[in-house]
Amino acid sequence: MNTEQKEKHMKVARGQNLLAAALVCALASTSAHAQTVNTRLGKPEVESGYPSNESISKLTDEMDYQRACQAYIWGLPIVGLTEWQQSREKVSKVRNGQFELFLSFDEKLGILTPNFDTPYFIAIADLEKSGPLVIEMPKGLIAGMVMDSWQRSLTDLGVVGPDKGQGGKYLILGPGQEDPKAEGYFVFRSTTNKLLFGGRLLDPDRERAMRELVPGLRTYTANA
Numbered sequence: 001m002n003t004e005q006k007e008k009h010m011k012v013a014r015g016q017n018l019l020a021a022a023l024v025c026a027l028a029s030t031s032a033h034a035q036t037v038n039t040r041l042g043k044p045e046v047e048s049g050y051p052s053n054e055s056i057s058k059l060t061d062e063m064d065y066q067r068a069c070q071a072y073i074w075g076l077p078i079v080g081l082t083e084w085q086q087s088r089e090k091v092s093k094v095r096n097g098q099f100e101l102f103l104s105f106d107e108k109l110g111i112l113t114p115n116f117d118t119p120y121f122i123a124i125a126d127l128e129k130s131g132p133l134v135i136e137m138p139k140g141l142i143a144g145m146v147m148d149s150w151q152r153s154l155t156d157l158g159v160v161g162p163d164k165g166q167g168g169k170y171l172i173l174g175p176g177q178e179d180p181k182a183e184g185y186f187v188f189r190s191t192t193n194k195l196l197f198g199g200r201l202l203d204p205d206r207e208r209a210m211r212e213l214v215p216g217l218r219t220y221t222a223n224a
Helices: 003-036 053-092 206-212
Strands: 100-102 120-126 133-137 142-148 153-158 168-173 185-189 194-201 218-221
Touching (some): 053 120, 133 142, 133 153, 153 168, 153 185
Parallel strands (some): 168 185
Antiparallel strands (some): 120 194, 133 168, 142 153, 142 194
């Protein structure tokens, strides 16, 4: 190897050494930074580029906590509806699928989103017990919805539904229940047997709404 080649080789070696030194400094800086970053769990410690045993324990505990929160949120809709159904049966003594009116402030306590001055009507039905169910809406200023056990909307009712406030009959079928193919119904199928349905009276004349609309709210089995 001649002198020129040796000098060139030494320059390459020095460049490689400088690059290696820069990478070491960067990794050291990153490691030091990771050891001092504050999180909700505190400051996770890093040893030789890996979380310490104490940090691993904190991280796995946090994963368990987050999964528990997700399970709670996932089950909340169906658990809430089931609890409401049991309360109706034990306290209000209403029948399966029967409408219940909520008019006063005290009657609405426990419901998360009601308006103080709006009359509400709500029912919960178990289609396994009743079979296909008909919900009858009168003509007028009414808005509502039908939801399955997971509180997912099957259809709207009244002025926001397919009857457009002109009144109509809604036939709700449960899982595996035969569609009677009857004419004159808005037909919807639920993937769960339990339903929550209801709505609110929107007529600004509350007394007229109670007198003219409430008597037209009906539920009954399809074979009634």
